[in-house]
Amino acid sequence: MDLALKLFLAFLQIGAFSIGGGYAVIGLIQEQVVRKYGWLTEQTFTDIVTISQMTPGPLAVNASTFAGFRTDGIAGAAAATVGCVAGGILFSLLLYRFFQKNRSSYYMSELLKGLKAASCGLILSAAGTIILLTFFGSSQPDTVILADADWRSISLFLAALLLPKIIMPLFTKTKGKKLGPIALMLLTGAAGYFLYS
Known part of the structure; x- marks a missing residue:
């Protein structure tokens, strides 16, 4: 399969499940591009997150664009960006229609509370990953050695x-x-x- 198509499909999945915004999606991007496919090293990914925070635009889109560019040049950047945005747009439209029909439901209110808690956890996980990578060069807590700080x-x-x-x-x-x-x-x-x- 073409690398640009793989990037598109990976970031389509990321965009569809990026509940909680930019910082929540960092862990999902890292899971795909660093751990699952090995397209980027952890250090390169940390650099991409840093640059994405400093450049104008949404963090998730910036990180997708930079990760795609680093992996497969301009074609990769376009594929990753479109995949990230398309997944989020499609999922948001479907959820909007669903929530409009069921907005007075008690269960819907409880579901939203659960999603808020999940997005908070994803943001904390992303923050922990960035701190570990920056301070110790590894995102795995069990490999952290204080002497290597x-x-x-x-x-x-x-x-x-x-x-x-x-x-x-x-x-x-x-x-x-x-x-x-x-x-x-x-x-x-x-x-x-x-x-x-």
Whole structure:
């Protein structure tokens, strides 16, 4: 089977079951492109997620496009993007009609509560995967060794976490003034450049 067709079918499946938005779909994409097919390494996938967060547009679509491009060039990018979007659109249209017919049902309300909990779990799983890959180079918790930790990444993470709310207010005269997200990205990006080059 042609690689672009495989990408389309894989991302069609991802798009159809991407309940919870961009961060929830990261685990599904990783399962397909890293674990099931081996098209990308875990490190490459982490880089793709990072770039997808920084570029304009929905995270799931960006990640699909970059993963497809990395796997099979422009044809792969187009196939993965169309697959991801088409699955979500078709599934959303079907669900919309179903929910419109059954919106007053008690069971429908309970089903939606379950879907919210599942999407929360998927988002937490994606966050855990990204943290493990960034700090330890592996997404498998049982292979994590504290001695192998990337202390530069951990330091940058802690700086980005603490700088806006704790450290910056100590040096500013205006109470409540915080470091904005764009300035924080520029500062940590520059720090990362010097730490890793």
